[in-house]
Amino acid sequence: MRVILFLMRKEFLQVFRDKATVFQIFFIPVVQLLVLSNAATFDIKRTSLAVVDEDRTTVSTGLTQRLEGGGRFRVVREQPTTAGVEFALLDREVSAVLRIPHGFEADLVRERHASLQLQVNAEEGASAGIILTAAQAVLADYTRELGMTMGAAGVVRGPVLTIATQGWFNPSRNYKHYMVPAILVSLTTIIGLLLTAQNIAREKELGTLDQLNVTPITKGQFITAKLLPFWLLSLMIFTIGLLIGKFVFGIPTRGSIPLVYLATAVYLVVALGIGLFISTFTNTQQQTMFVAFFVMLIYLLMSGLFTPVDSMPRWAQWAAEVNPVKHFAVILRAVLVKGAGWEVVARPILILAVGGVGILTLAVRKYSKQAH
Numbered sequence: 001m002r003v004i005l006f007l008m009r010k011e012f013l014q015v016f017r018d019k020a021t022v023f024q025i026f027f028i029p030v031v032q033l034l035v036l037s038n039a040a041t042f043d044i045k046r047t048s049l050a051v052v053d054e055d056r057t058t059v060s061t062g063l064t065q066r067l068e069g070g071g072r073f074r075v076v077r078e079q080p081t082t083a084g085v086e087f088a089l090l091d092r093e094v095s096a097v098l099r100i101p102h103g104f105e106a107d108l109v110r111e112r113h114a115s116l117q118l119q120v121n122a123e124e125g126a127s128a129g130i131i132l133t134a135a136q137a138v139l140a141d142y143t144r145e146l147g148m149t150m151g152a153a154g155v156v157r158g159p160v161l162t163i164a165t166q167g168w169f170n171p172s173r174n175y176k177h178y179m180v181p182a183i184l185v186s187l188t189t190i191i192g193l194l195l196t197a198q199n200i201a202r203e204k205e206l207g208t209l210d211q212l213n214v215t216p217i218t219k220g221q222f223i224t225a226k227l228l229p230f231w232l233l234s235l236m237i238f239t240i241g242l243l244i245g246k247f248v249f250g251i252p253t254r255g256s257i258p259l260v261y262l263a264t265a266v267y268l269v270v271a272l273g274i275g276l277f278i279s280t281f282t283n284t285q286q287q288t289m290f291v292a293f294f295v296m297l298i299y300l301l302m303s304g305l306f307t308p309v310d311s312m313p314r315w316a317q318w319a320a321e322v323n324p325v326k327h328f329a330v331i332l333r334a335v336l337v338k339g340a341g342w343e344v345v346a347r348p349i350l351i352l353a354v355g356g357v358g359i360l361t362l363a364v365r366k367y368s369k370q371a372h
Contacts, residue, residue, distance in 0.1 A: 004221050004224050004225045004228070008225050008228055008229050011199075011225065011226065011229040011230075012229050014199075021195075024191075025191060025195070025233060025237065026237070026240070029187045029191055029237055029240070029241065030240060030241075030244065032183070032187055033180075033183055033184065033187060033241050033244055033245075034244065034248070036183050045072075046071070046072060046073065046074045047072060047073050047074065047095050047096055047131050047134070048074055048076045048093065048094045048095050048096075049067065049068075049073045049074060049075050049076065049077075049094060049095070049096050049097070049098060050075075050076065050077035050078070050079070050085055050088055050093075050094040050096070050097045050098070051064050051067075051075055051077070051078045051079075051097075051098050051100070052079055052080070052081065052082050052085060052097060052098070052099040052100065053078060053079075053080060053100045054080060054081070054099070054100060054101055054102040054104075055100050055101065055102055055103065055104040055105055056080065057104065057105040058105065059104065059105040059108060059146070060100045060104055060105060062142070063100065063139075063142055064078065064098075064100075066138055066141070066142045067098070067135070067138050070134075070138050072134045072138070073096075073134075073135070073138075076093065076094060077093070077094060082099065085097050085119075089119070089121050092121070094121075095120065095121050095131060096118060096119065096120045096121065096131055096135065097118070097119040097120075098116065098117070098118050098119075098135070099116065099117040099118075099119070100116060101115065101116075101117070104116070108146065116139070118132070118135055120132055169337050169338045170337065174250075176249045176250070176251065177251055177252065177337055178333070178337075179306075180245045180249050180251050181245070181251065181329065181332045181333050181336060181337070182305040182306060182329060184238070184241040184242065184245060184332070185303075185305060185325060185328055185329045185332060186300050186305060186325075187237070187241060188234060188237060188238045188241065188264070188267075188268070188271070189271050189296065189299070189300070189325055189328075190296060191234060191237055192230060192231075192234035192237075192268055192271040192272055192275065193271050193272070193274055193275040193278075193292055193295075193296065194275065194289075194292055195230045195233065195234070195275070196226070196227065196230050196271075196272045196275030196276055196279070197275035197276070197278045197279045197282070197288045197291075197292050198285050198288055198289070199226070199230070199279075200226065200276065200279035201279055201282055201283070201284060201285045201287070201288040202285055204279075204283055204284070205283075205284055205285065219364060220364075223276070223360075223363075223364055226276070227269075227272050227273075227276065230272055230275075231265075231268050231269070231272055234268050234271070234272070235261075235264065235265065235268065238264050238268075242260075251336060251337075252336060252337055253336055254335075254336065254337065254338065254339030255334070255335035255336060255338070255339045255340055255341065256335065256341065256342075259335055259341070259342060259345065260331075260332065260335050260336065262349070263328065263331040263332070263335070263345065263348075263349050263352070264328075266349055266352045266353050266356060267324060267327075267328040267331075267352050267356075269352075269353075269356035269360065270324040270352055270355045270356040270359055271324070273356055273359035273360040273363055274295065274324075274359055275292070276359075276360070276363040276364075277359055277362060277363035277366065278291050278292055278295065280363060280366040281366070299323055299324075299325045300325060302316060302319060302320055302323055302326070303320065303323050303325035303326040303329055304320060304326050304329060304330070305325065305326075305329050309326065322355075324351075324352055324355050327348035327349075327351050327352055328348075328352065330345075330348050331345045331348050331349065
């Protein structure tokens with residue numbers, strides 16, 4: 001134990017003497033969390049809308065006013081013909097175009113039925129879906145005021161089916177409650193993995209790793225002394241991010257915080273073990289960076305952090321089951337946002353524990369072969 005403490009002291013001194021490393025550990029993650037949590041969102045505050053009102057009646061004007069008055073749409077163009085509309089979509093001046101055909105009000109009065117056309121820039125599929133949903137809600141409310149019900153093909157007569165809806169866990173539909181934990185997971189992963197892999201690669205470049213290998217310390221002591229300081233530093237980074245999420249972005253903490261830290265402690269063993277494993281077959285920091293970013297890009301994009309795992313192909317869903325980032329994200333969101341307890345997160349924590357033992361064993365064996 002005494003040897004491990006001396007080696008850990010050496011690692012901490014080495015880290016804190018390097019101002020660039022300290023900046024990388026503490027300042028960059030905070031800035032990224034503050035910036036990305038506001039920027040990385042699919043939520044659309046206001047949509048630029050062009051209205052082609054060929055009818056020019058009281059009903060069509062009321063419809064336009066209702067869309068703009070709801071706060072989700074901003075009418076930037078209102079014109080009687082479709083001239084220039086396609087270019088406005090192409091030039092991103094507008095994201096949607098509502099076309100109200102001639103005879104719209106007359107059809108409502110005589111036929112109790114009328115059609116509208118809503119064109120949406122579907123270049124970004126998720127955004128297009130949000131815009132369509134918001135527009136349909138406004139149109140449905142407006143037609144109900146006119147004594148009708150909006151159907152799939154337009155406005156139809158008939159009884160209104162009233163549905164009471166309630167959003168659980170995130171009733172305000174605040175996208176930050178979903179995104180901030182994801183960014184916190186990704187930053188903890190990136191920092192923890194890179195710190196470990198780069199540190200050992202730096203030792204190789206400087207030649208100090210060979211000096212350590214000829215000392216009477218065991219492989220277990222060496223690995224423990226290498227990983228434990230970065231494990232502690234990563235926990236500090238996670239704590240800072242969690243505090244920012246709570247007090248800056250208002251992320252709920254409905255579940256047990258000790259359970260969150262238990263999961264984080266287990267997950268960091270996996271992340272640091274992956275960094276150690278990468279360092280066993282790279283010789284320079286440049287090589288380590290390339291390999292680490294390749295691994296992290298796959299891990300982060302196939303983890304369900306930013307896109308639902310259920311929407312992925314079947315083979316990708318199976319691959320996500322062996323992705324530690326996916327399980328940690330599930331735990332963090334379940335405990336913080338949903339208030340889940342041990343009975344819910346026991347399985348993903350167990351999977352992370354098994355993964356941590358497996359990757360550390362593999363890394364130590366690979367490193368042992370190198371050292372001899």
